[in-house]
Structure formats: structure tokens, C-alpha cells
Amino acid sequence: MASRTRTASLGASLILGLIAVAGCGGAHGGAADSQAAGTHRGGTLHVLSTIDLEHLDPARAYVTSTQDVVRLVYRTLTTYAAAPGRAGSSIVPDLATDTGTPSDGAKTWTFHLKEGLKYEDGRAITAADIRYGVERTFAPELPEGPPYARTWLAGGASYQGPYKGGDLAAIATPDDRTIVFTLNRPVADFGSAAALPMFAPVPKDKDTGVGYDSRPFSSGPYKIDTFEPKKQLTLVRNESWDQKTDDVRKALPDRIEIDLNLDGSVVDQRMIAAQGEDANAVAFEPIGPASVAQVQTDPTLRARLITGESENTRFLSLNTRRGQLGNVKVRQAIAYAIDKDALRLTRGGPIAGDLATTILPPSVAGHVDGDPYPSKDGKGDPDKARQLLAEAGVAGGIDLTLDAPATNGGKAQAEAIQSSLAKVGIRVAVNEVSGSSYWSTVGNTAQEHDMVIDGWTPDWPGASTYLPIVLDGRAITKQGNNNRAQYDSSAVNSRFDQIAALPDANAANAAYGQLDGQIMADAPVVPFLWDKAAILVGPNVVGAYGHVGYVGRLDLVSLGLRG
Amino acid sequence: MIWYTLRRLGVAALLLLVICALTFVIFYVMPDDPAQQACGKACGPERIAQIRDTLGLDRPLYHQFGSYLVGVFAGRTYGTGALSVHCGFPCLGFSFQTNEPVWRLLVTRLPVSVSIAIGAAVLWLVVGVTAGVISALRRGSLWDRAAMAAALGGISLPIYLTALLFQYVLVIKLGWLPHPHAVSLFVDPLAWVQSMIMPWTTLALLYAGLYARLARGEMVESLGRDFVRTARAKGLPERTVVLRHALRPAMTPVVTVFGMDLGALLGGALITESVYGLPGVGKLASDAINSADQPVILGVTLFAAGFIVLANVAVDLVYALLDPRVRHAT
Numbered sequence: 001m002a003s004r005t006r007t008a009s010l011g012a013s014l015i016l017g018l019i020a021v022a023g024c025g026g027a028h029g030g031a032a033d034s035q036a037a038g039t040h041r042g043g044t045l046h047v048l049s050t051i052d053l054e055h056l057d058p059a060r061a062y063v064t065s066t067q068d069v070v071r072l073v074y075r076t077l078t079t080y081a082a083a084p085g086r087a088g089s090s091i092v093p094d095l096a097t098d099t100g101t102p103s104d105g106a107k108t109w110t111f112h113l114k115e116g117l118k119y120e121d122g123r124a125i126t127a128a129d130i131r132y133g134v135e136r137t138f139a140p141e142l143p144e145g146p147p148y149a150r151t152w153l154a155g156g157a158s159y160q161g162p163y164k165g166g167d168l169a170a171i172a173t174p175d176d177r178t179i180v181f182t183l184n185r186p187v188a189d190f191g192s193a194a195a196l197p198m199f200a201p202v203p204k205d206k207d208t209g210v211g212y213d214s215r216p217f218s219s220g221p222y223k224i225d226t227f228e229p230k231k232q233l234t235l236v237r238n239e240s241w242d243q244k245t246d247d248v249r250k251a252l253p254d255r256i257e258i259d260l261n262l263d264g265s266v267v268d269q270r271m272i273a274a275q276g277e278d279a280n281a282v283a284f285e286p287i288g289p290a291s292v293a294q295v296q297t298d299p300t301l302r303a304r305l306i307t308g309e310s311e312n313t314r315f316l317s318l319n320t321r322r323g324q325l326g327n328v329k330v331r332q333a334i335a336y337a338i339d340k341d342a343l344r345l346t347r348g349g350p351i352a353g354d355l356a357t358t359i360l361p362p363s364v365a366g367h368v369d370g371d372p373y374p375s376k377d378g379k380g381d382p383d384k385a386r387q388l389l390a391e392a393g394v395a396g397g398i399d400l401t402l403d404a405p406a407t408n409g410g411k412a413q414a415e416a417i418q419s420s421l422a423k424v425g426i427r428v429a430v431n432e433v434s435g436s437s438y439w440s441t442v443g444n445t446a447q448e449h450d451m452v453i454d455g456w457t458p459d460w461p462g463a464s465t466y467l468p469i470v471l472d473g474r475a476i477t478k479q480g481n482n483n484r485a486q487y488d489s490s491a492v493n494s495r496f497d498q499i500a501a502l503p504d505a506n507a508a509n510a511a512y513g514q515l516d517g518q519i520m521a522d523a524p525v526v527p528f529l530w531d532k533a534a535i536l537v538g539p540n541v542v543g544a545y546g547h548v549g550y551v552g553r554l555d556l557v558s559l560g561l562r563g
Numbered sequence: 564m565i566w567y568t569l570r571r572l573g574v575a576a577l578l579l580l581v582i583c584a585l586t587f588v589i590f591y592v593m594p595d596d597p598a599q600q601a602c603g604k605a606c607g608p609e610r611i612a613q614i615r616d617t618l619g620l621d622r623p624l625y626h627q628f629g630s631y632l633v634g635v636f637a638g639r640t641y642g643t644g645a646l647s648v649h650c651g652f653p654c655l656g657f658s659f660q661t662n663e664p665v666w667r668l669l670v671t672r673l674p675v676s677v678s679i680a681i682g683a684a685v686l687w688l689v690v691g692v693t694a695g696v697i698s699a700l701r702r703g704s705l706w707d708r709a710a711m712a713a714a715l716g717g718i719s720l721p722i723y724l725t726a727l728l729f730q731y732v733l734v735i736k737l738g739w740l741p742h743p744h745a746v747s748l749f750v751d752p753l754a755w756v757q758s759m760i761m762p763w764t765t766l767a768l769l770y771a772g773l774y775a776r777l778a779r780g781e782m783v784e785s786l787g788r789d790f791v792r793t794a795r796a797k798g799l800p801e802r803t804v805v806l807r808h809a810l811r812p813a814m815t816p817v818v819t820v821f822g823m824d825l826g827a828l829l830g831g832a833l834i835t836e837s838v839y840g841l842p843g844v845g846k847l848a849s850d851a852i853n854s855a856d857q858p859v860i861l862g863v864t865l866f867a868a869g870f871i872v873l874a875n876v877a878v879d880l881v882y883a884l885l886d887p888r889v890r891h892a893t
Contacts, residue, residue: 229661
């Protein structure tokens, strides 16, 4: 029975994936969107990564790259569907029997655990372990994780984590397989948030505090064999994991070796050559702009190139509190003037994604098609921009400063913006900020300038972790600010409150989609790219597709090797 | 000689302390706030203040520097209670990004850097000095001109270019060598040589050129000195004149430069290690810079500086052996 359900749902997601692909097809040069699913068990899968893994500890794993990897090692209450295209953004049960039951107007959420769930040492996973895992995210010593537990759970504001504060009363575990969260506000998509790593079980006696990061205890199909930070992570089978309790993970390879911090051009070369063990390898990150041409002109390489949609939107934030940018007509003029196609070219052309016209990307529920600032091929409409600047009384042009990361990509994007705006008389000075301190600099309202090369990836494919975080005026803070437009509209703010109070997630998403259009008319941000990731896989690898929740990276849980 | 050695070591220790203080101040005033970095993308000022307190970043500079220095000799414990972590002697700081003491990270990376540095040094010393000496003996010959042109080429080619070229041709096109990976000489000597031969050659290409030119210049000068003329006048065989009388004084500047170069390389060959994906100290440094892992950057800086300072001491001592005037004059 269980297996029939799984096959049916997999079929449905494949169809959905194909529809999604057809909807946006033709934009990129024939790269495959997914491969046939694998069934052969065994072999060693290699993952070649140009980046590091930031924090494996479920309380601290917040970046999408790490989340893709840890899904192999531990399970959460819910998780993303393992499916290509937009079907991947649907939330499915993982440890829980369903995606959660709301009551009291979505202020109380109840989850029941499946039967037969086990850790790597064979003992049962209990609701108390999940409570303990969530409680750990309150500890200031484990600071990197998402803020949701701290902001949503009743009494969370003063709780200091299990090491100092005992248990949090807002999480109840009436029995070993039931967990109840009491929230201080209605949260319609709590079931989606429960897919975050922080909702993974952590057995209290295995918790080594800060050191847990080096070896989180396994509840998934793989356990950590060795982990050398910044070098390599090797995973081996967790024999206690039971396939019958897990509809998401295929667990095909016997062993997975992830090499970290490799050189980008070397990974591209190795994946193109695919010799020896590299035939069983996949790249973790998208191919570099320099390799795009070579891969696209070679049919055999193109067949090994997987494109995945992402839920990331890249945009230019216009600091509405600075000078002429307070004038909506000036902002609209910039929205018309920007050559989005030139910006995309700096990232490798159409393979890098679709030109964005709304803040919410098509992969996020609630997205509504629309383009309030149209131009031919997305190359900008300087005439319209000049007309708006004249109406604003600044036909003579203005001077603006743009914050850009001092990386190759950042510089190229800054130059593209500079030349777009030069056509309409806006003179742009570029302020380069070192890549590692870029987000903390532009997130500091005293250090931010007029415009910021910006972007947002939601914590799950829902508008509630998108619009309110980036555009709620009351969320502006002096440091760590995410509202780089410093946009503060009382009409929009009160609409955020109304939507947040809706207990139904679908109604909320629809309302967010409508609000997106309302905000776009005000032009505090200029969206220019909905990312796509193009990733090379070795000829022996099957089951590869880009997952929207991991910004288009391959969904590692579905990969297998040919027998 | 003992007194001389002790004095050199004392100066070296003082130098390291100054470097440590300077690096510490530079990181203290840098814009990257480790607390902000740790806090992630949705993080308010109160949370940042909590983290600053946990990491000890809210203490004054002299206090932080004091704890750091004490930690180097006595080890230290970060945080309190159940979540504290201990960093034992010699504690060069603790990386909160990787949850490892910086010293342990350095020590696990060192064998790779040592493998690269020693192998490359042998290669460039033999090739460079031999070519330079032969060139000096046959000044103006075809050999001289060809060798010096090749040396100039070796010096001019950027390391990242030669490294990528080697990798592309030898590994990907011809398949003669595997992709370099970190393997111990004592576990699998063949794989060690196979992995290291490209990094060695890459570095040796650059340094052999420099050393050939240096050795040639010194040798030419030395051959023109009075004592060489005297030796020849005494009727000594040319072989003895060159090897025993001319070569020895010509080698003193080479030894100086060699000590410094080897010291610097032991502290990590940043580009070579990065391009070949070899996890040495240099790769650790570049990764730490990219992720703004300040304790690691500080630790690598000190570690590398330590090698250079020690290499200097070693050079001074070798000098004293090569040239008795040095130890008597001081």
C-alpha cells in the first residue's frame, strides 16, 4: 500500500515537473531538467564542491547548500517533496505522519510521529528529542539558525535554551509520538517551517553542545563516517534507517564522499572530462560562466547538464530614505532603465535564469505573473525612464552610489547597472565591499548607500518568508537589516499584519501575490533575475534533477549510480 | 657560538610577539564582525550582543590580546558551563566556524605544505643552481643564453597559469597523472609522488628561474675575485678552483634567499594548493579569508610568520658556519 502511494505521487510530481519545464522552456540551450530515476543500490557517489559546508548541527544549518547535504543524515518533521521543478516546493511528511494539524486559529500545531523511526544506534526517535532540538536553537552559543522558534513560540523571547533554562513550556510532548507547539500568533504555514533542519531530533545524551556540529547523530539513511571541516565529508549507510518509514529518500549509493572547497575551474574541467571516479561524480555548484559556452556547444556535455529552478530572486534595492530615491518617480525611472538582459549576461546568459519582473519568483506559491515596467527583451526602456525623471524634476540627472561585492561577479553586475543608468543621465559611483563582509555592511543602515545589489532566498518556498522580511518597514534594524530598500509604507505594513493573521496558507499566499504587485508599483526594489542553476553530472549518475528548495542544486537524496 | 644562537633566538621571539600584536590589532579594527557573521541572515542587535558576550568580543582590546597570549602558552576555555570548549596548548585561537582549535587545523594541514615545499625546494635548488653555475662558467655561450631565457620564462609565467595548464594537459588530456589529492608519503609513496609532482614542478619552475639567475650572477662575480685568480695562479686544477674556491662564497646569498623562500613556503603555498585542491596551510588561509574566519586567519599568519622568523635564524646560523667572520664580528 505504502509503495503504491509513493509511486503514484512520484508520477504526479514528474508530470508537474514536466509542465513546469514546458512553461518556461526554450530559454536555455537544451540542457536537461531531470534524468530518469535510478533504482540500482550501491557504489560510491562523489560530490565535488567549490564551497564549504556551513554548520551541520541542525540548530545552526541555515544555508541551502548545507540543508541539501544534511537531508541525507537527519530527518525533520516535514520536508520538501523529492521532485524536479516546482513540484519540489510542496511540503510532505517526513518524521511526522502528516504536515501538521493546526487548531486555535493556527496558533497551536500538533504533529504525530510515524512508527518504527530509529536513530543510527537503533533506539527509537521520540517527540522529546524533537522538542530538545528546537530548544537548542534558543541558545546564544548556537546562534546561526533561523529565528522562527524564537519569534513564534509562546514565551520564546526570554528563553535562553535548554542549557540554562530547562524546558520551554510552549512545546508539549503528551506521549512519545506526539508533539504540540503553542505559538504566540497564528502561523498558517508552520507545517512548511517544520521542514527546516531545526525540527530534526537531537538525543540529549548525544548533544555535545558546540561540538555537535562536527557529528550530528543520524536519523536518516546515511551517517557521518568522517568529517574534516573545509576538506571532506564522507557518509556511509545507516543500517538502522528503515526505507518503509521514508517516502522521500532513495538511499541508493552505499557511500557518499563530498570534497569541499575545490577550485571552481578545476571542478568544471573534471566534470567535463569525467574520467575515472569522476564518472560517478556530480558538481555541487553550478558551472562557472567561463565554461557555459563549451558545455552548450557540445551535445554530450549538454546531455549531462541539469538545469534546476531556484526560489532565489536577484534584485537591486533602492534605498528609499536617501535623497532623490525617496521620490517614487525616480525609482520607477530606474526600474525602467535597468537592462536586465545585460545583468543576466554577466552570470552566463539565459542559462543563469529567467528575467525577473516580480519580487516573488514563479516557484514560490502566491506568485502572480506581471511586469509593471516592461521593455523589449528586458533590455530597458530609456525613453520611458527619461520621461519619468523629467516629471520628477531631475531631467539633468542625479548622482547615486551603488554598493556591490568586490567579487568578479559583483563588479560585472555593478558595471552593467552603471551603463544602464548612464543612458538616462544617472551617474553611478560604485562602492566595492569585500565579499565576506558584504551582507553585514549593507545590512548596517549607517554604512549602506543609495543602491544595493541584493537578492533573497526564502527559508521555504512560501511568500511569508519573503515579502515581510525584505519589505516590512517595522523590521528595519540598525544592524543585520534585511530591508535594504528601507521601505516603510504604512499601507503595506498593515496589509502584512492582516495577511499574517490569516489561518489558511492558500489564502495568505494569494494575498501576498496581490501585495507583490502593489509593492512593485512603488518600486523599492528592481527584480532582475530569477535564478536557475546549471549543474554537470557524471555519465554514471542517475536520478539527477535540480531542486527548487536548494536553489537549483541537485537533490542529493535521489541520486544513484548505474549498476 | 652558543651565545650567538641564544641571542638570535631571543630576537626572533620578540619579533614574533610584535607580529602577533600587529596582526591582532589589524583584525580588531577590520569591518568583519565575527558576531554578525555567526548570527545569520535574520538577526537583531540583542542577539548580536549576546553572541559578542559569548565569544568575549565585548572585552577591551588589551584584555582580548592578553587572553590570547596566555592561551598560546597555557591554553584557554571558551564559554562557560555545558557549552564551553577547551583549546589546549598551544592555543592559537578557536575557529567557531569549524569548531576546531586553530592549532589542530594547522597541524593536520602541515604535512601537505611540507610535502610540497620540500619537494619543490630540492627540485629548484638542484636545477636552478646547477644551471646558474654552468651558465656562469660558460658565459655568453648558447647554453648560457638559452638557460637564462628559460629562467626568465619560468619567472614570468604566473603560477595559476602553469598549474592549470599542467593539470589540463597531464591529467585531463593525457591522463598520465591522477588529480592531486592529499596522501601521506608513509602510506602510499607512489601516490604521494604522483600527487606532488605537478605542484613541485609548478613551484620549481618559478623558483629555479630566480635561483639560476641569482647563482649565475654571484658565481660570475666570485670567479672574477682576486682569490680565484690566486688559486688559478697556484696551478690548482680548474675543478678545485670552481667547486672549493669560487662556489662557496657565491652560495652565501643563495642560502639567505633559500631560507626565506622555504620558510615562506612551509607557511603555505596559497595559489598552488588552491589550484590543485591540496588541503595545505595555504589553502586553509585562502578558505579562511573567503569565509572571514578570523581566528584561523590570525593563526595562519602567526604560523607562517613563525616559519619565516625561524628560517631567518637558521640562515644566520648556517652563515656563521659558512663564514667565520660572521660569528666573530658579532
